[in-house]
């Protein structure tokens with residue numbers, strides 16, 4: 074199979090049948106009343122892996138983590154850690170630390186004492202605690218605020234205290250529930266780097282929940298996309314981005330143009346489709362047989378836009394009119410109307426500072442994409 | 453923008469305070485009267501305080517009251533906190549509604565009835581009336597006040613704090629002492645102070661449940677007053693007022709420092 078995207082290719086225990094996962098969810102289900110928060114989830118997380126859970130609000134991410142930490146009991150299935158069934162082991166005996174989505178900082182303790190709490194519980198020596206607390210506060214850039222009480226901190230500072238506190242025990246497995254959501258972009262990126270460094274340095278395994286797909290892409294070795302309590306797809310960032318399992322995953326991770334189409338003919342690896350009054354010529358190994366109803370999805374950055382018509386014979390050309398332009402500095406996105414009330418999104422890198430013939434609103438343009446730019450989805 | 457209260461508000465506050473405190477002020481002032489007559493001011497003196505400290509009976513009653521108060525308030529606090537935890541945390545258990553209703557019943561029960569029923573109980577089980585029966589009786593009737601105060605605080609307490617403590621390696625009981633208790637401490641201290649003051653105040657229930665040698669101060673004052681008001685009684689009442697006021701001030705300061 075073709076290698077997709079830029080991934081840390083040397084690290085891929087999930088492809089090695091001999092490797093044993095650190096954490097294993099086997100058919101885990103959790104219900105609250107008649108609401109199924111987590112639905113028959115099976116998942117393996119390997120040692121030293123940075124694993125991200127991605128999914129819309131309320132899809133069961135926190136519940137999944139809370140079961141691993143021991144605060145909720147699965148109604149069905151089992152969870153193992155290092156081969157040992159976790160059922161019946163209370164939270165304080167699990168070698169797992171969790172950073173709570175609500176931070177859960179102890180309001181009666183100052184920043185230092187919050188961070189030191191877990192170390193104190195395990196009976197670490199005073200001087201060692203002090204050193205570790207300093208190290209952790211430096212990591213989250215809160216060295217100067219050690220004596221502050223939690224209510225004297227900003228939201229982002231509180232989040233960093235929670236992060237430092239969860240990291241302080243350097244557990245084998247760290248659960249982070251939206252750890253960076255309240256940080257500004259710059260601090261978030263710095264902390265992301267620190268986290269990856271720390272993970273490599275300490276050989277920790279991270280399970281992180283995030284709403285932010287960019288963050289998941291940057292940090293994670295693998296991503297699991299959840300929806301309504303189920304895992305829809307698990308894979309490396311490249312896989313889930315470039316080969317999404319269905320429209321939902323495709324649209325959840327970045328923007329996607331989706332064309333409803335019918336397969337006309339298949340000559341592996343090529344296929345011809347038609348739909349929405351257009352003909353498409355695509356390359357996809359897994360295209361279903363002729364006559365199937367499919368969804369052709371194309372990422373905006375894999376489309377080209379031009380004022381002049383592309384050479385004849387170019388496949389997948391769509392004529393349209395510019396409906397809106399969004400200038401993002403590094404990228405410009407164009408919304409092109411290709412039929413009444415039907416628009417596609419095209420993203421172009423702004424590789425040069427000056428453009429001879431800039432496109433503007435209402436210009437007639439041509440959008441095209443290569444046969445291997447599209448992915449054929451069946452659902 | 454800070455314009456202070458209007459004249460109307462000032463007058464009504466003044467009248468209200470006068471209504472509440474004039475009798476107490478009068479009592480305090482007359483405790484420093486050098487004359488034995490209660491309604492004639494004859495100059496400042498602390499002689500009643502001196503005779504008071506020499507009055508063994510009164511001092512014994514004071515000591516008894518303080519001991520009963522401290523002990524019964526402590527018992528009521530422990531039991532009251534446990535009851536509050538059961539009510540807030542217990543989730544649903546059989547008879548929960550009945551239990552929560554019953555905890556509050558003593559709040560509205562007439563003291564005479566509480567006192568009488570306790571007396572009947574002590575007689576029935578053959579417990580000799582004395583120090584311990586008063587302590588038990590006071591713990592019983594002040595417990596509900598502690599429960600109410602602590603329950604309110606526990607309801608707003610974020611349980612994920614306890615979970616975080618457990619996650620960081622403390623067993624549930626330790627999480628309670630390390631995290632929950634410090635955070636509900638103001639309510640627990642407030643509950644204790646309230647129980648203590650209620651016990652200090654109580655005349656009716658103590659009268660029913662005390663025996664020889666366990667006369668509390670309010671009982672002593674009451675019986676003394678029946679023979680005529682003496683400045684000595686004013687003096688000890690002043691001390692009582694002073695200590696209650698002190699307790700309230702200390703509680704206020706502690707609370708203010710907690711939230712500062």
Ligand SMILES: Nc1ncnc2c1ncn2[C@@H]1O[C@H](COP(=O)(O)OP(=O)(O)OP(=O)(O)O)[C@@H](O)[C@H]1O
Nearest residue numbers: 105108109110129130131132133134135136137174
């Ligand atoms: N203790 C509970 N009792 C009842 N329902 C619950 C409980 N905890 C979670 N739920 C429900 O389970 C579902 C999943 O919740 P969960 O907190 O796992 O979502 P999430 O994926 O973490 O969402 P978000 O991204 O908003 O944090 C939600 O519909 C939620 O309302």
Ligand SMILES: [Mg+2]
Nearest residue numbers: 134135174250
């Ligand atoms: Mg959540």
